[in-house]
Amino acid sequence: MIQKKISTAVIKRLPKYYRYLGDLLENDVVRISSKELSNRMGVTASQIRQDLNNFGGFGQQGYGYNVEYLYNAIGKILGLENKYNTIIVGAGNLGQALANYTNFDKRGFEVKGLFDVNPRLIGITVRGIEIKDLDEMGSFIKENSIDLAILTLPKQKAPKVANDLVSYGIKGIWNFAPIDLKLSNKNVIVENVHLLDSLMTLSYNIKERI
Amino acid sequence: MIQKKISTAVIKRLPKYYRYLGDLLENDVVRISSKELSNRMGVTASQIRQDLNNFGGFGQQGYGYNVEYLYNAIGKILGLENKYNTIIVGAGNLGQALANYTNFDKRGFEVKGLFDVNPRLIGITVRGIEIKDLDEMGSFIKENSIDLAILTLPKQKAPKVANDLVSYGIKGIWNFAPIDLKLSNKNVIVENVHLLDSLMTLSYNIKERI
Incomplete structure (x- = not known):
């Protein structure tokens, strides 16, 4: 995964993604489309795709996002594996x-x-x-x-x-x-x-x- | 004072103005120039002038802002006189x-x-x-x-x-x-x-x- 310099606006949204993905995980949701995530989060699907593309793009056409994988990846970006x-x-x-x-x-x-x-x-x-x-x-x-x-x-x-x-x-x-x-x-x-x-x-x- | 529709960005900054002006009042500061307020708050003087012009413009050329008057006016805009x-x-x-x-x-x-x-x-x-x-x-x-x-x-x-x-x-x-x-x-x-x-x-x- 190649990591570019990420804009402040994107970074500000990462905790929100992390929170929603954590809730999905707790409810045993394995995968989610950008459209459904968009409905839940109240942001556009294209915004979600753009944001997550900053980190290499975790989604697959027709499959959506793997919730656990994306949750862990964003946690890592946020430095949450650190103590x-x-x-x-x-x-x-x-x-x-x-x-x-x-x-x-x-x-x-x-x-x-x-x-x-x-x-x-x-x-x-x-x-x-x-x-x-x-x-x-x-x-x-x-x-x-x-x-x-x-x-x-x-x-x-x-x-x-x-x-x-x-x-x-x-x-x-x-x-x-x-x-x-x-x-x-x-x-x-x-x-x-x-x-x-x-x-x-x-x-x-x-x-x-x- | 004629009140226009105020942008969200300006509104988000009002509590910060209110906080700084309250601190000045506590320290018995009677008036302050937009330049000095700008130094303290870490925003540009022109930003301050623009923001406060939304509320009719409280400043006077060469005098600056009356701290107590501005503090009370912003408090009123924020609805803080309500219970x-x-x-x-x-x-x-x-x-x-x-x-x-x-x-x-x-x-x-x-x-x-x-x-x-x-x-x-x-x-x-x-x-x-x-x-x-x-x-x-x-x-x-x-x-x-x-x-x-x-x-x-x-x-x-x-x-x-x-x-x-x-x-x-x-x-x-x-x-x-x-x-x-x-x-x-x-x-x-x-x-x-x-x-x-x-x-x-x-x-x-x-x-x-x-």
Whole structure:
């Protein structure tokens, strides 16, 4: 399979393909035509064919796509066969909820540590992991080869801690703080989940529809 | 102020403007030039001028934007002066974490009820709100004029409950279930937060960068 440079728009759609193919697999669907996949996903069949052609084209005329093969291939493209040692920084409500969410582990994001500054939280155990003092984060990252940090701190605290994480050699930050992080090292990947932005979009659309 | 039909791309950027302007307000900044706002937000100054011109143009040549005025105007466009009576359906880890997140209340999304099917959760109180049996959801929505539901159920349960919500007259669903909801009424607004999709995008970008 020859892999070309893939456009951002295609990459953004890959998790959706992966999700739909995973559902099909769970329902023991062995193969699917681009037309049927198109109906389910609400995108055009030609879009699907174009997208998947980026990866060599998995379909066969008159047969369709082999669901399991395509699912595994997209998983591989997404890097899901890799394991990412992960810490959660900010062990409040959201941090603890994410620590309890086992689906992340299944995708290879294994939570190894939880950190906070709140003395009332330090020492508490969430799913077998003890919440540690933020002061211990640097040594923990090095000793446990941590790749990734989930940042669930308030926006006031997030920028400094994010740059600390960068200096400790982290590769990526999944950022839930309601702020756009400006990192000293542009090679560190940031993926934002701006919950309030999403809620405001919902608000706008409800207002317009009423 | 004459309001034209605004493009989706502009609307998607409004929450970000609102967030940056809110930060400026907190720091007692009274006015800002489009150039400085552009530096902070990482978008071009002409983009900012174009975007804000959609709403009549708030800036004055040589003066810049009045931060508070612009903040309030965008808030109004986003419908944030409205109050949305909200319920959370699915009171597991994520549902409880969201119930505890007071920033949603500040934006007008007031959590009035929490629902689950798990007998171990029913009766527990989160931030003063008792978790109720899902069977009581329909009457609760009608009696309390609920506008909006936050859906934090597993994907197997989400589609049926989403259509129940529609039949009870809900206006919008903020969906955290890892599934694209297909609703019987297209007038109900759905805003998705697909956490696993976001995590997979992060995984892809880390894989490509390493």
